[in-house]
Amino acid sequence: MAAGAKVAIVTGAARGIGLAVARKFLGEGYRVALLDIDAAEVMQAAAELGGNDKVLAIECDVAMPPLVKAAVGRVAAHFGRIDALVNNAGIALFKPMLETTFEEWSRVLDVNLSGPFLCTQACAPVMLKNGGGAVVNVASISGLRASTLRIAYGTSKAALIHLTKQQAAELGNAGIRVNAVAPGPVDTAMAKEVHTADIRAGYHDAIPLNRYGTEEEIAAAVVFLCSDAASYINGQTLAVDGGFDATGIGLPNLRTGK
Numbered sequence: 001m002a003a004g005a006k007v008a009i010v011t012g013a014a015r016g017i018g019l020a021v022a023r024k025f026l027g028e029g030y031r032v033a034l035l036d037i038d039a040a041e042v043m044q045a046a047a048e049l050g051g052n053d054k055v056l057a058i059e060c061d062v063a064m065p066p067l068v069k070a071a072v073g074r075v076a077a078h079f080g081r082i083d084a085l086v087n088n089a090g091i092a093l094f095k096p097m098l099e100t101t102f103e104e105w106s107r108v109l110d111v112n113l114s115g116p117f118l119c120t121q122a123c124a125p126v127m128l129k130n131g132g133g134a135v136v137n138v139a140s141i142s143g144l145r146a147s148t149l150r151i152a153y154g155t156s157k158a159a160l161i162h163l164t165k166q167q168a169a170e171l172g173n174a175g176i177r178v179n180a181v182a183p184g185p186v187d188t189a190m191a192k193e194v195h196t197a198d199i200r201a202g203y204h205d206a207i208p209l210n211r212y213g214t215e216e217e218i219a220a221a222v223v224f225l226c227s228d229a230a231s232y233i234n235g236q237t238l239a240v241d242g243g244f245d246a247t248g249i250g251l252p253n254l255r256t257g258k
Contacts (some may be wrong), residue, residue, distance in 0.1 A: 007079040012089030014041035020215035033075040036058040038140040063113030072122040084226040087116035097151040113158035134226040166229025168235030184241025209242035
C-alpha cells in the first residue's frame with residue numbers, strides 16, 4: 001500500500017464548487033490535486049490553499065485524452081496513490097435550441113460528459129493498486145428536470161447521471177464506488193453575475209428552503225460520498241438542491257397563506 005494520507009483529484013478546481021471541494025478535502029486530511037483548464041487561476045487557487053506539499057496544481061483540459069492521461073500520471077507519480085476523484089469540471093451554455101450550434105453542443109458534451117469518462121478511466125487503475133476508491137460526478141438539477149435554454153447543458157448532465165450508474169455497475173465489482181451529486185442553484189460568483197433579481201426570486205419561489213445553496217454545502221455532500229461513511233452507497237445521484245427537484249407548484253401561496 002502506498003504510504004501517506006489519502007489523495008483526491010478535483011477537476012475544475014480553480015474556483016467555485018471545485019475549489020470548495022478541494023478545501024474540504026484538505027480539511028479532512030487529504031492531499032489534493034487541482035486540475036483546471038485555466039493555468040493561472042489553478043496556480044492561484046493552490047497558493048490560496050497553502051501552496052504546500054499537500055497541494056498539486058495541474059493545467060488540464062479534461063476533454064483531451066492525452067492531457068488527462070498525463071495529468072493523472074503526474075498525480076500518481078507525485079503522491080503515490082489516488083483515493084478519490086471528483087469530476088467537477090464543466091461548462092454551461094444557455095441558449096435556445098435553435099440557436100445552439102453543433103460546435104457549441106459538441107464542446108459542452110466533450111467537457112461535461114467525455115471529461116468524466118476520461119478522468120475516471122485514467123484514475124481507476126491507480127485506485128485499484130491501493131484497493132479501490134470513490135468517484136463523484138458533479139451533475140446538476142438540470143440533468144433531472146428540463147428547463148429552457150439548457151438543451152446542451154441539461155442533456156450533458158442527464159447523460160452524466162446515467163454514466164454514473166454505468167461506472168458504478170462495473171467499477172463497484174472492483175472496489176470503486178461511483179456516485180453523483182446534482183446541485184440546484186448555488187451562490188457561486190458566476191450565479192451572482194448572471195442571475196438577475198427576477199431569476200433569484202423565481203428560484204426562491206420554487207425551493208422549499210427558500211434560498212440558494214452554498215459552495216460549502218455542495219462540497220460537504222461530495223466529500224461525504226467519498227468517505228467511509230458512504231461505504232455502501234454506489235450508483236446514486238444525490239440532489240443537493242433545497243428540495244427543488246422534489247417540489248411542484250404552490251410554495252409562494254403556501255407561504256402567504258393564500
